[in-house]
Amino acid sequence: MSFDEDELLIRAVGDVGAVGGPHGRRGVERGARRLRKDVFEVELALSISPGAAADRARDAIDERGEILELKGSGDDLDTQVVGIVGSGVGNLNPAVVTVTIRASEHGSQLVIRGAAKEGLIKQRAGEKAAKQVAAAMVDDK
Secondary structure: OOOOHHHHHHHHHHHHHHHHOHHHHHHHHHHHHHOEEEEEEEEEEEOOOHHHHHHHHHHHHHHHEEEEOOOOOOOOOEEEEEEEEEEOHHHOEEEEEEEEEEEEOOEEEEEEEEEEEEOOOOOOHHHHHHHHHHHHHHHOO
């Protein structure tokens, strides 16, 4: 990965904490650094071009959250679409979703990774986010 997933999650959780003011942001970010991460990956094969798969991934993430424009790693073999979506109870737990797209002989091979911080109550927010985006990509035929 060409970005720091943990830092993205900490900032996203801090955005939720910022509702309580600047001290809320700092406290929530400090606490988020100590939380473990729920990570889940889904693999999909689609019979569409990698460009069309990237467009579909952008649409799926954009409907549920926001797309992040990040610098690429320079590896032209894979295309990545990254975003932050709401997940967990009431969609209040931010999750980073990364869709990695690689060309295959029948179209595109995708790995959809969801990652979210987990507190004492396990919400499996990373898993839920990855599954939601995967379902949207399959249903968007």
